[in-house]
Amino acid sequence: PRSRGLGDVYKRQGYLSTEGGWMGVRSQIEALKEVVTYPRVLIVILDACRWDVWWSVTKRGVPVRSPASQTNDWLKAVRSIEEFKSFGCVAANPLVVQAGVFGQVVSCLNDWEYVNDIPTVPPEKVMWKALIWQRMRGWKKFVVWFIQPHGPYPLDCMPVFRVARFLDRTRGGRRLLCTQDELRLVEIDRWKDAYRRNLEWVLVSVRQLIRAYRGWKVVVTSDHGECFGEDGIFGHPGGVDVDCVRIVPWWEA
Numbered sequence: 001p002r003s004r005g006l007g008d009v010y011k012r013q014g015y016l017s018t019e020g021g022w023m024g025v026r027s028q029i030e031a032l033k034e035v036v037t038y039p040r041v042l043i044v045i046l047d048a049c050r051w052d053v054w055w056s057v058t059k060r061g062v063p064v065r066s067p068a069s070q071t072n073d074w075l076k077a078v079r080s081i082e083e084f085k086s087f088g089c090v091a092a093n094p095l096v097v098q099a100g101v102f103g104q105v106v107s108c109l110n111d112w113e114y115v116n117d118i119p120t121v122p123p124e125k126v127m128w129k130a131l132i133w134q135r136m137r138g139w140k141k142f143v144v145w146f147i148q149p150h151g152p153y154p155l156d157c158m159p160v161f162r163v164a165r166f167l168d169r170t171r172g173g174r175r176l177l178c179t180q181d182e183l184r185l186v187e188i189d190r191w192k193d194a195y196r197r198n199l200e201w202v203l204v205s206v207r208q209l210i211r212a213y214r215g216w217k218v219v220v221t222s223d224h225g226e227c228f229g230e231d232g233i234f235g236h237p238g239g240v241d242v243d244c245v246r247i248v249p250w251w252e253a
Helices: 006-013 026-034 053-060 071-078 081-084 094-099 123-137 180-184 188-212
Strands: 040-047 064-065 087-090 104-107 113-115 118-120 141-146 162-166 173-177 218-221 247-252
Touching: 026 040, 026 064, 026 071, 026 218, 026 247, 040 188, 053 188, 053 247, 081 141, 087 094, 087 123, 094 104, 094 141, 104 123, 123 141, 123 188, 141 188, 188 218
Parallel strands: 040 141, 040 218, 087 104, 087 141
Antiparallel strands: 064 247, 113 118, 162 173, 218 247
């Protein structure tokens, strides 16, 4: 199906409006194929970061079109980029650890902790792990994958997410599961505020990484966006072609 423009979405949600729609937005895959050729490159992935919220917070970068509306499909799409096999990766998303897209993956699954009684991987832990492992392994090309602004939202203690067990090969862990029906019960304005705070939280660590890798090619982008009820869609289900989940930021810092 044809993706619907974000102009009306912005107006309904109180975000920035656009002129002329989204015709001509660049393919994220094509942008990635170019950037991986640099001799020293850091790609920062902010999980589930939609373009309009990013722009309202940062006023940086341009929109690009993601090939997918959820992480698994995004990872399948970027397998075509052979250069990723030579990349290191520090990842807070367990799906990335299992995917085999990047050459060497360091998991942050054991770095979960409770923040306001909600389990998450704090962005500062991901940042420090990335700094340490890049220096230890001497990576010249690597990815740092934060879980934020994706939920959970511990800074706002949003109770909608139920906690469930998942099996990790090394030890038991916890993850948060959320169904479409559960998301429909959330107050949209509160959800948007919590999501924005998650983005502001992770950006502190992103800026520290950017400072640490001056002289490198540094790109900040996302695997997919997030729907706050637009077109009856909540979250980021797979196989969805609407702009709130397919238009994501691309900032060459």
